Amino acid sequence: MTDRVRVALTVNGERVDAEVEPRQNLVDFLREELQLTGSHIGCEHGVCGACTVRVDGTIVRGCLMLAVQCDGDRVETIEGLSDSGDVADLQAAFCERNALQCGFCTPGMLLTAQELLLQSGAAPSREQIREHLSGNYCRCTGYQAIVDAVEAVALARQGQTP
Amino acid sequence: MKRTPDVAPIVTALDRPNSYIGRSVPRPNLARLTQGRAQYVSDITLPRMAHVAFVRSPHAHARISKIETTAAKQAAGVIAVVTGAELAKVMTPWVGVLTHLKGIKSAPQHPIAVERACWQGEAVCAVVARTRALAEDACELVEVSYEELTPVTDAETALDPTTQVIHPELEDNLTFERKHEAGAPDQGFAQADAIIETTFRFGRHTGVTNEARSIVADWNPGEQRLTVYQGTQAPHMMQNLFAKHLGLEEHQVRVLTKDVGGSFGIKVHTYADEMATVALAKLLRRPIKFVADRLESFVTDIHARDHRVKAKIGVTRDGTITAFEIDDLTGIGPYSVYPRTSGIEANQVVNLVGGPYTCPNYRARARVVFQNKNVMCQYRAVGHPIATSVTEGLVELAAAQIGLDPLELRRRNLIPDDAYPATGASGIKFEALSHHACLAHIDSMMNYAGLRAEQARLRGQGVHRGIGFAAFIEVTNPSAAFYGIGGARISAQDGATVRLDATGALFCATGVTEQGQGTEAVIAQCVATAFGVPLERVRVLTGDTDNVPYGGGTWASRAAGIGGEAAWQAGKALRANVLAAAASILQADPKKLDISNGVIVDADNGRERIGLDEVARVVYFRPDTLPPGFQAEMVATRHYVPRGYPFAFTNGIQASYLEVDTDTGFIKLLKHWCVEDCGTVINPQLVDEQIRGGIVQGIGAALFEHCVYDERGQLLNGTMADYLVPMAPEMPDIEVGHVVTPTADSELGAKGAGEAGTAGASGGIMNAVNDALRPLGATPITEIPMTPDVVLRALNKI
Ligand code: FES
Ligand code: FES
Numbered sequence: 001m002t003d004r005v006r007v008a009l010t011v012n013g014e015r016v017d018a019e020v021e022p023r024q025n026l027v028d029f030l031r032e033e034l035q036l037t038g039s040h041i042g043c044e045h046g047v048c049g050a051c052t053v054r055v056d057g058t059i060v061r062g063c064l065m066l067a068v069q070c071d072g073d074r075v076e077t078i079e080g081l082s083d084s085g086d087v088a089d090l091q092a093a094f095c096e097r098n099a100l101q102c103g104f105c106t107p108g109m110l111l112t113a114q115e116l117l118l119q120s121g122a123a124p125s126r127e128q129i130r131e132h133l134s135g136n137y138c139r140c141t142g143y144q145a146i147v148d149a150v151e152a153v154a155l156a157r158q159g160q161t162p
Numbered sequence: 163m164k165r166t167p168d169v170a171p172i173v174t175a176l177d178r179p180n181s182y183i184g185r186s187v188p189r190p191n192l193a194r195l196t197q198g199r200a201q202y203v204s205d206i207t208l209p210r211m212a213h214v215a216f217v218r219s220p221h222a223h224a225r226i227s228k229i230e231t232t233a234a235k236q237a238a239g240v241i242a243v244v245t246g247a248e249l250a251k252v253m254t255p256w257v258g259v260l261t262h263l264k265g266i267k268s269a270p271q272h273p274i275a276v277e278r279a280c281w282q283g284e285a286v287c288a289v290v291a292r293t294r295a296l297a298e299d300a301c302e303l304v305e306v307s308y309e310e311l312t313p314v315t316d317a318e319t320a321l322d323p324t325t326q327v328i329h330p331e332l333e334d335n336l337t338f339e340r341k342h343e344a345g346a347p348d349q350g351f352a353q354a355d356a357i358i359e360t361t362f363r364f365g366r367h368t369g370v371t372n373e374a375r376s377i378v379a380d381w382n383p384g385e386q387r388l389t390v391y392q393g394t395q396a397p398h399m400m401q402n403l404f405a406k407h408l409g410l411e412e413h414q415v416r417v418l419t420k421d422v423g424g425s426f427g428i429k430v431h432t433y434a435d436e437m438a439t440v441a442l443a444k445l446l447r448r449p450i451k452f453v454a455d456r457l458e459s460f461v462t463d464i465h466a467r468d469h470r471v472k473a474k475i476g477v478t479r480d481g482t483i484t485a486f487e488i489d490d491l492t493g494i495g496p497y498s499v500y501p502r503t504s505g506i507e508a509n510q511v512v513n514l515v516g517g518p519y520t521c522p523n524y525r526a527r528a529r530v531v532f533q534n535k536n537v538m539c540q541y542r543a544v545g546h547p548i549a550t551s552v553t554e555g556l557v558e559l560a561a562a563q564i565g566l567d568p569l570e571l572r573r574r575n576l577i578p579d580d581a582y583p584a585t586g587a588s589g590i591k592f593e594a595l596s597h598h599a600c601l602a603h604i605d606s607m608m609n610y611a612g613l614r615a616e617q618a619r620l621r622g623q624g625v626h627r628g629i630g631f632a633a634f635i636e637v638t639n640p641s642a643a644f645y646g647i648g649g650a651r652i653s654a655q656d657g658a659t660v661r662l663d664a665t666g667a668l669f670c671a672t673g674v675t676e677q678g679q680g681t682e683a684v685i686a687q688c689v690a691t692a693f694g695v696p697l698e699r700v701r702v703l704t705g706d707t708d709n710v711p712y713g714g715g716t717w718a719s720r721a722a723g724i725g726g727e728a729a730w731q732a733g734k735a736l737r738a739n740v741l742a743a744a745a746s747i748l749q750a751d752p753k754k755l756d757i758s759n760g761v762i763v764d765a766d767n768g769r770e771r772i773g774l775d776e777v778a779r780v781v782y783f784r785p786d787t788l789p790p791g792f793q794a795e796m797v798a799t800r801h802y803v804p805r806g807y808p809f810a811f812t813n814g815i816q817a818s819y820l821e822v823d824t825d826t827g828f829i830k831l832l833k834h835w836c837v838e839d840c841g842t843v844i845n846p847q848l849v850d851e852q853i854r855g856g857i858v859q860g861i862g863a864a865l866f867e868h869c870v871y872d873e874r875g876q877l878l879n880g881t882m883a884d885y886l887v888p889m890a891p892e893m894p895d896i897e898v899g900h901v902v903t904p905t906a907d908s909e910l911g912a913k914g915a916g917e918a919g920t921a922g923a924s925g926g927i928m929n930a931v932n933d934a935l936r937p938l939g940a941t942p943i944t945e946i947p948m949t950p951d952v953v954l955r956a957l958n959k960i
Contacts, residue, residue, distance in 0.1 A: 037202075040372070041204070043882040047881075047883050082196075101678030102371075102678030129890075136889075142888075
């Protein structure tokens, strides 16, 4: 085993000091060391999006980033964003539209959708929403309900009724 | 936002005040899933918990000559290294056969291979360590010496006398064979003006649940009890199997299933590595966790389909179908999967081919063979996509051959809506179906005539679009005819227990389980309506063998139809009990009272009499004020099993509209429609989303998904980068319509809807592709997935 490395980072606004194995990826660190199990693991090779978290304001795949790379960073997960209300309207729309079945993809979907909606400009089209979610796998819904929910929030944030 | 409109319930027995039946109420359990506060098995951590990783066979077929574990045992963090022979002392092997599948045979399977590995990926040794990473490190240090054996990989030659027999004690590689003949098929073909004969091929694919299979097993020697947290669709079935193979009594085993990250039939089977995890917990006397990684999922989660069907249809010039004939061959890996067997899918294909049609002449043979690939078993819509693609593929080829519109040919042959009850050519019994109503509905919903005009116009511009249909029937609400009569301890009935708490809210424990379909919502809707409380006053418990009534779980589209009916009846029974108590408090006639919106009211005029909270207060805290001899019963349990028919068949039709790029072979899905009849619709939004999700799984099978093996039995694409699944940009919007024919077998009248989408999608898309390519002189495509090279080959371009 390689020696552990000290890291200091902020996770959902709380300071975290930890010693991590250099090989441990960010999502394993969050799930196993911090018990933040809202970020999921679907593939461990960057193609399903279940592990999506925010690092310094940008979404990343938690399975493709190492915990040691986050030294000094600001990490946000679905737990933190739920508590802060950051994605509250998206969460409500997902519930109302049944845009989740098993819910395993949902935290990653919400973070990815929020990234699209935070980009300035007009409300995205359904095609743009589908394109933006192209790296997030959902086995249950067939995606249409997710697109509906994101579209509804996009329009609502522009002051339009869906 | 497009909202599914609420439809009024159509059955009067369900027309209670404030009925939730037929309403798209949101699921009560969603908020915590959106907040990252779910509890999937992969999230669970217990004190002293250790992790297991498996050394897996790199060969499809090999004798294990030696396993050297010394170095692994000394590695950091390692708790134990256990071979198959060692684990065989803790857990007995199993054989996946059922007595009603006559002649089915299989060999004993162990949790870890003992002498021989029979597929690439079969576990040959377990390493238990403090963390999963350390267990995997130590797996690298286990040295296994193999003596490679010839693998049997091609189902077509598995039965040749020259092919090695995988399990010599079984004498050949034939797992199961079924033959069926009805009517006079030879005469039928003799009467035909056109006979179309072709071979359909279906690629092996798999479930790719977003959360992989996960289990935490905890043996407590102090209590002599095993607690298993498992992502399963059938907790009671697993309780029985863990007990049976560990030599325990069932009451010594508790199976807990909280949130499950997708299942689709993948998580309803016995997996060797999960059985091994449970056995290791017993052996090591501590909690052991196993979560399959994605590579392990691809080589060990059951695969499905992989059928080759030679098929034939006869049709007269005026469009009467005169006969169907099929010869199905399917390779299922080295073992029939326990306990549901790997014979069910082929059996279903025989049952379902030709099912929507009146044609009485039918000949079928299905053979199921062993091979050295990963095991195959029941996955969402078991057998349906095969039978539907074959039947509907033949129907559209026949329509093209005689120059008749494909919808018109169906109109002339579908069983008339007023001809029920009816029996299909395979002997299956239909209570009441609505093929013609569904066909008429989809015709107008999609504006068929308008689409045909658009297709013709664009054809002139060199744009090749196609329209394809697939009429289907779906097996739902299975009775004991599915597994029970074959000797498997898989419950066909399900129960619900409803109890009034001390503040007047309800608590319902149900034997059916939730994996995202919306079970909890549907159960709550049934209980709230039958009893008479607002929906938010009902809390539902699922997935705990210590605390829910004995039941089958959620599979074969049974949760709403069977679990919902049990909950409905339990809600009614508790209402009667509560009214008896209220009547005794009010000194009124219970028959003149009702419960509405959580309040005891006069049945005739709705006048409010007393709150449920007040009834609860009196019966729990002041029973001394009740008349002597009156005992209030605030819990009611009811069970339900369908008795009138072995299965509640549903029906429907799907349509696909797509465009084929004839230069690249790429298929762009433009739109998809489905009209289906699942009887009473309890929650329209949930039904529609089951249909949509199911269709997209069928689209995956039609266009992308394929477990590709080489001739040595090596899986070539075991990652999500190589095995393609449907992603958002390629998926069409899907419109869903309903025709409602309730089953009279239950008061609710609900049938299942979980598999209808998958049943028809691939057949409809195959027909649409052929419709697009037909004027170009292409060879009809009769295989899925229809990858670009399949399309280009059909066009003779490669
Ligand atoms: S787990 Fe990270 S992308 Fe799939
Ligand atoms: S809701 Fe199950 S994977 Fe998306």
